[in-house]
Amino acid sequence: MEINQLQAFDMVTRQGSFSKAARALDISQPAISLRIRALEEAVGGVLFVRGGTRLELTELGTSFLPYARQALSALATGTEIVRQTKQGARGRVSLATLPAMTTGFVSSAIARFNASYPQVDLNIHTNHSDQILEMLYDDLVKLGLLNWPLFSPISLTPLLHFREPLVVVAHPAHPLAQRESLTSLDVVREGNPYWQVDWETETQSWHTHLIGAEQALTSLPIHTAHDLVVHGIGVALLARPLVTDDLAVGRLVELPVQDLPAFARESALVCLSRERQHLSNATRNFIDVLREEGRMFLYPE
Numbered sequence: 001m002e003i004n005q006l007q008a009f010d011m012v013t014r015q016g017s018f019s020k021a022a023r024a025l026d027i028s029q030p031a032i033s034l035r036i037r038a039l040e041e042a043v044g045g046v047l048f049v050r051g052g053t054r055l056e057l058t059e060l061g062t063s064f065l066p067y068a069r070q071a072l073s074a075l076a077t078g079t080e081i082v083r084q085t086k087q088g089a090r091g092r093v094s095l096a097t098l099p100a101m102t103t104g105f106v107s108s109a110i111a112r113f114n115a116s117y118p119q120v121d122l123n124i125h126t127n128h129s130d131q132i133l134e135m136l137y138d139d140l141v142k143l144g145l146l147n148w149p150l151f152s153p154i155s156l157t158p159l160l161h162f163r164e165p166l167v168v169v170a171h172p173a174h175p176l177a178q179r180e181s182l183t184s185l186d187v188v189r190e191g192n193p194y195w196q197v198d199w200e201t202e203t204q205s206w207h208t209h210l211i212g213a214e215q216a217l218t219s220l221p222i223h224t225a226h227d228l229v230v231h232g233i234g235v236a237l238l239a240r241p242l243v244t245d246d247l248a249v250g251r252l253v254e255l256p257v258q259d260l261p262a263f264a265r266e267s268a269l270v271c272l273s274r275e276r277q278h279l280s281n282a283t284r285n286f287i288d289v290l291r292e293e294g295r296m297f298l299y300p301e
Contacts (some may be wrong), residue, residue, distance in 0.1 A: 039269070113285070147265070195229070
């Protein structure tokens with residue numbers, strides 16, 4: 001049984017004659033007759049009552065018709081899904097990222113991608129770097145968003161490289177927010193308190209240099225420090241994408257620290273090197289959206 005036989009059967013039923021069905025399908029009448037005859041042989045009986053001005057279905061034909069149309073409908077649906085999958089409008093995108101990288105332009109990229117490609121399954125996981133590498137290697141995810149550079153036992157290819165400046169922020173009512181100029185030492189000693197967020201080796205060295213042995217220091221996760229500062233408690237060194245919206249609406253202000261080094265968080269969207277040429281179109285579309293949303297922080301290779 002072939003698809004063109006089912007199509008001929010459906011069209012003859014709709015048109016009521018072999019000749020009209022042949023014209024509708026743009027084939028010859030003998031060709032459509034051969035298709036119907038072959039279909040009748042396949043189902044084991046006559047499908048049409050011959051004779052009269054209009055063909056009528058036999059009991060066998062009436063019973064078979066809904067299943068033939070169901071098969072044609074399923075084929076049409078499958079063909080359309082394949083077309084959409086090739087275009088990236090359907091499929092699956094899987095990303096594993098560090099918890100600290102789920103906000104800012106990453107979250108806006110997720111929202112934009114979901115709105116643009118509602119038929120794509122989007123799976124975002126958070127984990128530590130070692131676990132993300134394992135997920136990539138075990139093919140549980142296709143993409144990883146990690147601190148960069150990263151020394152990995154597996155071969156990774158960076159697809160996008162981001163460099164997000166770190167800025168010192170405080171609530172607008174914080175005493176330091178009223179000052180026109182500050183030094184790094186002012187921030188650490190008068191932050192009341194200064195929340196330490198360990199971004200990388202350079203910032204850790206900076207903290208160690210500024211903070212004397214007599215001064216206690218609290219080291220916090222990024223989002224905890226952010227939450228405290230938004231609520232007017234202390235100051236912190238945070239990545240600009242994390243606080244962009246807060247600065248825009250006045251929930252936070254950037255402190256004018258004159259001697260602050262040009263610290264930045266560097267990250268990269270990566271995939272296994274062996275997988276780069278095999279990424280789905282849906283995954284490539286997600287990469288394009290993430291590139292566009294994070295364009296302010298893209299680091300040229």
